[in-house]
Amino acid sequence: MAPKITVIGTGYLGATHAAAMAELGFEVLGLDVVPEKIELLSSGRVPMYEPGLEDLLRRHVAGIDGATGRLRFTTSYEEVADFGDVHFVCVNTPQKHGEYACDMSYVDSAVESLAPLLRRPALVVGKSTVPVGSAARLAARLLELAPAGEAAELAWNPEFLREGFAVQDTLHPDRIVVGVTSKQAEKQLREVYASPIGEGSPFVVTDFPTAELVKTSANSFLATKISFINAMAEVCEAADGDVVKLAEAIGHDERIGKKFLRAGIGFGGGCLPKDIRAFMARAGELGADQALTFLREVDSINMRRRGHMVELAREAVGGSFLGKRVAVLGAAFKPDSDDVRDSPALNVAGQIHLQGAQVTVYDPKGMENARALFPTLGYAPSALDAARGAHAVLHLTEWREFRDLDPQEVGAVVDERRILDGRNALDPQVWREADWTYRALGRPRI
Numbered sequence: 287m288a289p290k291i292t293v294i295g296t297g298y299l300g301a302t303h304a305a306a307m308a309e310l311g312f313e314v315l316g317l318d319v320v321p322e323k324i325e326l327l328s329s330g331r332v333p334m335y336e337p338g339l340e341d342l343l344r345r346h347v348a349g350i351d352g353a354t355g356r357l358r359f360t361t362s363y364e365e366v367a368d369f370g371d372v373h374f375v376c377v378n379t380p381q382k383h384g385e386y387a388c389d390m391s392y393v394d395s396a397v398e399s400l401a402p403l404l405r406r407p408a409l410v411v412g413k414s415t416v417p418v419g420s421a422a423r424l425a426a427r428l429l430e431l432a433p434a435g436e437a438a439e440l441a442w443n444p445e446f447l448r449e450g451f452a453v454q455d456t457l458h459p460d461r462i463v464v465g466v467t468s469k470q471a472e473k474q475l476r477e478v479y480a481s482p483i484g485e486g487s488p489f490v491v492t493d494f495p496t497a498e499l500v501k502t503s504a505n506s507f508l509a510t511k512i513s514f515i516n517a518m519a520e521v522c523e524a525a526d527g528d529v530v531k532l533a534e535a536i537g538h539d540e541r542i543g544k545k546f547l548r549a550g551i552g553f554g555g556g557c558l559p560k561d562i563r564a565f566m567a568r569a570g571e572l573g574a575d576q577a578l579t580f581l582r583e584v585d586s587i588n589m590r591r592r593g594h595m596v597e598l599a600r601e602a603v604g605g606s607f608l609g610k611r612v613a614v615l616g617a618a619f620k621p622d623s624d625d626v627r628d629s630p631a632l633n634v635a636g637q638i639h640l641q642g643a644q645v646t647v648y649d650p651k652g653m654e655n656a657r658a659l660f661p662t663l664g665y666a667p668s669a670l671d672a673a674r675g676a677h678a679v680l681h682l683t684e685w686r687e688f689r690d691l692d693p694q695e696v697g698a699v700v701d702e703r704r705i706l707d708g709r710n711a712l713d714p715q716v717w718r719e720a721d722w723t724y725r726a727l728g729r730p731r732i
């Protein structure tokens with residue numbers, strides 16, 4: 287019989303995972319500690335914006351007309367423990383307040399809540415991004431707490447989904463990595479992922495520490511690639527070079543590749559920044575801190591870009607923000623998401639506001655989250671409204687909608703035709719032809 291699946295923590299990762307598991311044909315029970323989230327999900331609505339997720343959810347949530355009914359939600363750990371054969375732990379692992387290290391309290395709490403209720407054989411599968419060594423520690427805790435004893439086992443199965451492509455990435459992952467300590471756990475996970483494995487997704491079996499390290503090293507590599515091109519942008523600015531051309535040219539080398547070489551205001555979000563910091567902190571505990579000192583530089587190049595964007599904007603409006611109006615296009619940390627966690631766009635908007643400008647933000651999906659985090663910024667219902675009367679327009683999250691803007695139309699509502707492209711995603715020629723002063727990070731000033 288197909289294993290019954292539970293998903294503990296139904297945020298960006300968990301809600302997507304739960305809906306995807308139902309799509310793959312499994313009976314799924316999702317759990318969260320926030321009752322409002324469970325209520326929303328149970329009615330077929332998603333508490334965040336993720337393309338395609340609501341449709342997927344509505345195809346499966348019990349009680350929705352025409353749905354398969356394979357997906358349900360609860361706040362009860364008892365129900366989850368009774369129901370599931372395989373329990374995916376998808377709770378958050380944020381940065382600890384005031385330190386670089388990962389806050390494991392949510393994962394620990396999930397395991398402590400579930401384990402004492404496991405009376406029958408179960409595989410608990412961690413998906414959260416955790417410091418290396420956590421799986422071994424949690425496996426020991428599970429053995430201690432679970433009435434089922436050795437029949438309750440742990441595995442670690444890091445997640446690589448990208449927000450904005452979460453549904454696609456979960457249903458068709460580019461690889462599946464499982465850290466296991468038994469053949470039985472591997473067999474069960476092969477069964478769960480039979481569909482993507484059948485489509486050709488590589489299935490990589492490792493020990494616990496390697497599985498944990500795959501995730502943090504992948505994120506460190508991606509962060510490094512972004513900071514590399516942003517460092518090149520800094521040099522281009524000093525030498526009057528063009529980082530966009532440079533990226534295109536080095537990207538033709540297939541050992542380097544074109545992806546993740548777009549210079550701009552850098553990375554943010556709920557993963558990369560906190561993951562590289564947690565990785566450094568953990569390496570320090572293990573006595574391997576020297577191996578990761580380069581990540582400190584990766585982090586500081588990244589944070590420097592935000593400050594640099596503020597400087598460019600100040601320069602653009604004549605040296606002081608006092609009495610100036612600045613339009614900010616974008617609040618989410620990336621397009622096709624409403625996630626504003628550690629968003630470079632909002633960080634820049636906030637700094638400019640603090641320096642005396644009147645800042646008006648527009649984002650296609652992230653407005654509500656942005657307003658909750660930065661209530662003192664101004665918000666407008668459209669890009670055009672945000673731009674009205676502006677002395678400078680800042681393009682800070684590369685939504686398609688912004689690439690499609692008509693420079694003449696925007697030009698008709700601003701006070702000054704000045705645009706700063708923090709993502710190198712607009713076409714400079716089109717804007718310049720419409721009499722805009724266009725500036726971007728790492729590109730020559732014309």
Ligand SMILES: NC(=O)c1ccc[n+]([C@@H]2O[C@H](COP(=O)([O-])OP(=O)(O)OC[C@H]3O[C@@H](n4cnc5c(N)ncnc54)[C@H](O)[C@@H]3O)[C@@H](O)[C@H]2O)c1
Pocket residue numbers: 294295296297298299300317318319320323376377378379392393395396413414415416445446447448449556557
């Ligand atoms: N968001 C991504 O793109 C992504 C991608 C890969 C990996 N990850 C990793 O996945 C994990 C989750 O990330 P997220 O972005 O989904 O976070 P999130 O904050 O959106 O979701 C976490 C959910 O867990 C719930 N939760 C907290 N404690 C709980 C508990 N004890 N029991 C049950 N539920 C609990 C929260 O209420 C929340 O709904 C993190 O470790 C993250 O690093 C995230």
